[in-house]
Amino acid sequence: MEVVFWGVRGSIASPSPDAAFYGGNTTCIELSTNDGTLLFFDAGTGLREAGETLPDAGECHIFISHGHADHIVGLWFFKPLHSPRWTTHLHLPEWLSHIPDYFYQGGIFPVPFSELQGRVILNTLRDGEDVSVTRGPHRVRVSPFATNHPGGCLGFRVYADGALFVFTGDHEITEDAAAHAEAVEFLRGADIAVVDATYDKSDYRAGWGHSTWEDWVAANAEAGARHLVLSHHKPGRPDEELDTLNKKLEWLEKKGRAELYVAREGMRLTPGLCDATRRGSDWLVVLLEELSSYRDENAILDRILMKAREMTRADAGTIFLVEDEDLVFAYMHNDTLFSVNCAHKYAYATNRLPISTKSIAGYVATTGQYLNIADVDELSPDAPYSFNRDMDNKTGYRTRSLLTLPFFDNAGKVLGILQLINSIDPHTGKPHAFAPGMGLNVRFLTQGVSRVLEHSALERRNIYGILRMAAVHDPSETGPHAERVGSVAAELYQRWAERQGLMPDSIRYVKSHIRLAAMLHDIGKVGVSDLILKKPGKLTGTEFSTMRGHAELGASILSGGDSDIADLAASIALHHHQKWNGTGYTGVSDAGRLSGEEIPLAARVTAVADVFDALVSPRCYKKAWTFEQAMELLDKEAGQHFDPMLVKCMHEIAGLLPMIYKRFPENFEEAPAEVPAEDAAQTGGGTAPA
Ligand code: C2E
Ligand code: SIN
Ligand code: SIN
Ligand code: FE
Ligand code: FE
DSSP, rough: OEEEEEEEEOSSSOGGGGGGGTTOOOOOEEEETTTTTEEEEOOHHHHHHHHTOOOOSSEEEEOOOOOOOTTTGGGGGGGGGGGGTEEEEEEEEGGTTTTHHHHHHHTTTSOGGGSSSSSSEEEEEETOOOEEEESSSSEEEEEEOOOSSSTTOEEEEEETTEEEEEOSSOOOOOOOOHHHHHHHHHHOOOSSSEEEEETTTTTOTSSSSSOOOHHHHHHHHHHHSSSSESSSSSSOOHHHHHHHHHHHHHHHTTTSEEEEEEEOOOOOOOOBBBTTTSSSTHHHHHHHHHHHOOHHHHHHHHHHHHHHHHHEEEEEEEEEEEEETTTEEEEEETTSOOOOOGGGOOOOOOOOOEOOTHHHHHHHHHOOOOEEEEGGGGGTTTOSOOOOOOHHHHHHOOOOOOEEEEOOHHHHHHHEEEEEEEEOOTTTTEOOOOHHHHHHHHHHHHHHHHHHHHHHHHHHOOOHHHHHHHHHHTTOHHHHHHHHHHHHHHHHHHHHHHHOOOOHHHHHHHHHHHHHHTTTTGGGGGOOHHHHHTSOOOOOHHHHHHHHHHHHHHHHHHOSSSSHHHHHHHHHHTTTBBTTTOOOOOSSSSSTOEEEGGOOHHHHHHHHHHHHHHHHSSSSTTTOOOOOHHHHHHHBBTTTTBOOOHHHHHHTTTGGGHHHHSSSSOOGSSSOOOOHHHTTTTSSSSEEEE
């Protein structure tokens, strides 16, 4: 059994930025059984959204507690009622049998109920008369009971999958001893109970037909429902207040045996399992705060993927980024195939998928719509897209369910696609379909994240702008060169930090800063004359001492910026030619020379990455070396030029290097063609004369 909350507001829909977390839709709760029987309790505005996520054909049941507008207005906007391939059983309290027609006759809705395309089977509900619902092999029994609400209302006890779900509808038990005592009986033995907690003690309105949350917590202390969900929130009650309530519940929970929840749109509950995201908006606020401290989109994407998988119990997941006309595989996790620790190499994958409606991810990128596919083997033949099995065939992995969502920039342009693969059923450990509410939660996440990504994209665009200016002057300072040095520095740092046993969150944070800052290490070369920079042979002593100035010049260009990236970049620029043994330079003079661990770590890391890249790239004064030759030089210089621990780390990430170089290839058209024979023959050892 799974319970999904589509609408949790009472009285009137009240969407607003203040209510974005708990939601503004009125009551609608979905219950789906393990064999796929689908029931909805009440048809508030939340029902519309629920309908949008359903497949093209099927059968469902809607139980209406009473006819107050906030419990029925969603009905006319429910997709299955407009589809000839759907059958909807509409269960109405006996006093409401006129309601479907009344809406048309009263001028409230323009189309008579009888003309809706969907097949509707009406059923009448009476207090105490059980309704039996069967679709799969297992029976679902729904027992209506009368609640205390002006004009009458039914609550429901639902027996399915060996569990008991209770929904009170609207129900006033506050200051009514008889109703309170009855409520204890309704709740007794429930695995999940959803109750009308419109008020708290301070704003309770006697006789309006609703209760305070305090009374439900008290009633449940006697009744012992395992999960008590407070719902039907007062319209306009802001997220902040519901967060405070959540905190109180957390505290109360410690004293009782029940788990206490504030209902939230998109929340999903399974008896015996708690929803990891139920604790108020805290999780999202905390996550977005954490993400906005990262400056690098790789770190952000990695973290989003992790969070989205946690929320949907997805075994695997991929992030694609839009690059030109393609989707580029940017990130991949797969618990079955590999551990998260080795997943980072997929950050440099070069697989591309053209953006077209033929692939699932391409379809989502083109239309901006999200797709929830229960089984890729059972796609409708009418679907414009088909599942691409190449990846599964290559890896031996078996994809079944897919939840695919776009994320956007502020202008509404698709930045990328988040694809979650194989939601794991916690009971069987096997993949099953993603629950509709999961999509809702993840959409919430991707919306928040778009802002963070936009911010990091801005930072990246600034850095590219600076690099383009530099490249005009010095053809070796290209975008790909900077990307390679940044990526190698970031991976080196990660390896180093893992060896130190640093916390993953802190590693991710520093890594994301180092990647961007290291890209700017040579920016000071803009101040060095072309005659020196582009000289096709060895530099003279004077020329080289001018060249040394690029370190301090870079630092002075970058320092005084108002960003933490600029500060780190300034420090890297100043120190990246310092050597471990105390030689090297930070400028024209030898002033302020450091050695060993006095040299900032980010600069030591960048030194290794920069020299490695200079060696394996062609320069106007030398030709490209092989990776092996470059590694040999690093080994020889370990403890002299380089931090020996970092040289060790460089060997440990050796498997990543070819991927990084493939991901950011040099456009050699810009590189100088002519290399003088004597310099071309150079294969190692001799550094430039000082
Ligand atoms: P770069 O080309 O980006 O090289 C960065 C660093 O990589 C150099 O720092 C050096 O430590 C290492 N490296 C590059 N090529 C070789 C090589 O063939 N052998 C060895 N052992 N190491 C190499 P360095 O020496 O402080 O130079 C800083 C910058 O000065 C270089 O940046 C380049 O722009 C310029 N430069 C250095 N030597 C020459 C040269 O002989 N001719 C010209 N035209 N420019 C040079
Ligand atoms: C990771 O932890 O692998 C993501 C951080 C990054 O690649 O910058
Ligand atoms: C893939 O995983 O290769 C892409 C699946 C798809 O979106 O079609
Ligand atoms: Fe440099
Ligand atoms: Fe460089």
